Amino acid sequence: MEFTSLVDTSLDLSFRPLPGLDKMAKQEVQSNFTGLSRDNMLVKDEAGDLLEELNRVSSENKKLTEMLTVVCENYNALRNQLMEYMNNQNNGVVDDSAGSRKRKAENISNPNNNNKNNNLDIVCGRSSESSSSDEESCCKKPREEDIKTKVSVVSMKTEASDTSLIVKDGYQWRKYGQKVTRDNPSPRAYFRCSFAPGCPVKKKVQRSIEDQSIVVATYEGEHNHPIHPSKPEAAAAAAASTTSAGSRLNVRTIGGTTASVPCSTTLNPSGPTITLDLTESKTVAKGDIMKMSSSISPTGGNSHRTTEADQYHDRPELQQFLIEQMASSLTKDPSFKAALAAAISGKILQHNNQTSRW
DNA sequence: CGGTTTTGACCGGCGC
DNA sequence: GCGCCGGTCAAAACCG
Numbered sequence: 001m002e003f004t005s006l007v008d009t010s011l012d013l014s015f016r017p018l019p020g021l022d023k024m025a026k027q028e029v030q031s032n033f034t035g036l037s038r039d040n041m042l043v044k045d046e047a048g049d050l051l052e053e054l055n056r057v058s059s060e061n062k063k064l065t066e067m068l069t070v071v072c073e074n075y076n077a078l079r080n081q082l083m084e085y086m087n088n089q090n091n092g093v094v095d096d097s098a099g100s101r102k103r104k105a106e107n108i109s110n111p112n113n114n115n116k117n118n119n120l121d122i123v124c125g126r127s128s129e130s131s132s133s134d135e136e137s138c139c140k141k142p143r144e145e146d147i148k149t150k151v152s153v154v155s156m157k158t159e160a161s162d163t164s165l166i167v168k169d170g171y172q173w174r175k176y177g178q179k180v181t182r183d184n185p186s187p188r189a190y191f192r193c194s195f196a197p198g199c200p201v202k203k204k205v206q207r208s209i210e211d212q213s214i215v216v217a218t219y220e221g222e223h224n225h226p227i228h229p230s231k232p233e234a235a236a237a238a239a240a241s242t243t244s245a246g247s248r249l250n251v252r253t254i255g256g257t258t259a260s261v262p263c264s265t266t267l268n269p270s271g272p273t274i275t276l277d278l279t280e281s282k283t284v285a286k287g288d289i290m291k292m293s294s295s296i297s298p299t300g301g302n303s304h305r306t307t308e309a310d311q312y313h314d315r316p317e318l319q320q321f322l323i324e325q326m327a328s329s330l331t332k333d334p335s336f337k338a339a340l341a342a343a344i345s346g347k348i349l350q351h352n353n354q355t356s357r358w
Numbered sequence: 359c360g361g362t363t364t365t366g367a368c369c370g371g372c373g374c
Numbered sequence: 375g376c377g378c379c380g381g382t383c384a385a386a387a388c389c390g
Contacts, residue, residue: 175363177382190381194362204381 155208155216165189165205165215171223173203184209196225 154169165187174194180187186207193199201221208214 174361176384178364179380179382182379188380 152219153216154219155214157214165207169217171195171201181206186212193223196223199224 171193172195173191175189175191177190178187179190184206186209188204188206191203191205193201193203201219201223203220204218206216208216
């Protein structure tokens with residue numbers, strides 16, 4: 001399953017001039033102001049400026065689209081590498097898992113344990129669900145629960161002083177138990193989704209044994225209802241809980257601003273790690289947007305407008321900076337990320353529904 | 359008052 | 375069969 005096949009990466013911001021708009025605008029201006037030669041000249045200049053602005057913005061739009069496409073391609077490449085790695089591990093480990101009668105609960109019970117068997121179970125379950133019979137043969141008798149339950153792990157950085165095991169993922173959870181497990185001194189909390197009656201999703205939340213400030217949430221199952229509309233922070237974890245990759249997905253919020261890229265993907269032996277820096281404050285993002293919009297706004301400062309537009313046109317480094325600013329502002333904005341993640345997870349869900357019908 | 363959290367008891371799977 | 379352990383139940387307490 002190709003990621004690009006699921007997500008339309010064209011990112012149409014609907015801000016490109018229509019073909020012929022140039023002519024139409026000029027004709028309209030001319031017909032409206034015939035006989036007023038001086039005004040006519042002024043309006044022509046203004047129309048020209050606006051068209052330049054439109055062209056510039058549409059070219060930026062195009063560049064942003066290309067950037068997003070590159071990101072998706074990188075994701076696909078990394079995912080392919082991961083699949084190869086998984087296949088290699090599968091060949092080496094399958095006998096071990098068949099021979100050992102180790103309790104299966106341990107796979108799930110220890111989210112910090114980067115258990116290869118756990119990954120394999122998930123991958124096999126998912127591939128038999130969505131792929132051809134060739135892939136089904138990789139695990140001929142997948143256990144039924146492995147197919148039914150999708151398990152995803154989300155780890156989040158929290159305040160070290162925050163002792164509550166609350167992971168805000170947008171869904172409504174009801175805690176039904178708490179246990180201290182053998183391998184981790186910090187208690188593990190058990191949650192059920194209480195947003196919709198009969199929703200089978202469960203969640204286990206426990207602090208990482210290595211880093212107490214990291215809370216590890218293990219989601220089991222799929223929600224049978226849409227995400228709570230008033231909770232935009234749901235995006236990342238919701239995407240993780242419905243991830244089509246089916247492998248371990250760690251969504252981390254990192255304190256501070258050390259990450260220059262707010263969203264990055266890395267491949268490590270435990271699986272792909274998606275690191276989301278959600279800690280950037282809204283004020284920063286909005287400030288950037290405000291800065292940007294005020295500097296490029298066609299309505300701001302008539303006398304400087306043309307020269308500013310020319311600056312952006314003539315200087316590629318400024319264009320590059322502008323593009324980076326736009327991308328940075330978009331990715332820093334939580335609401336944009338939430339909307340993007342919701343759209344992607346929606347696409348994935350839609351695709352899963354379509355493939356399950358085949 | 360209804361929903362949520364807490365917490366001890368209980369259950370079932372697994373290893374020895 | 376027994377004990378360990380993770381997961382779940384359910385009554386009481388808590389909260390808005």
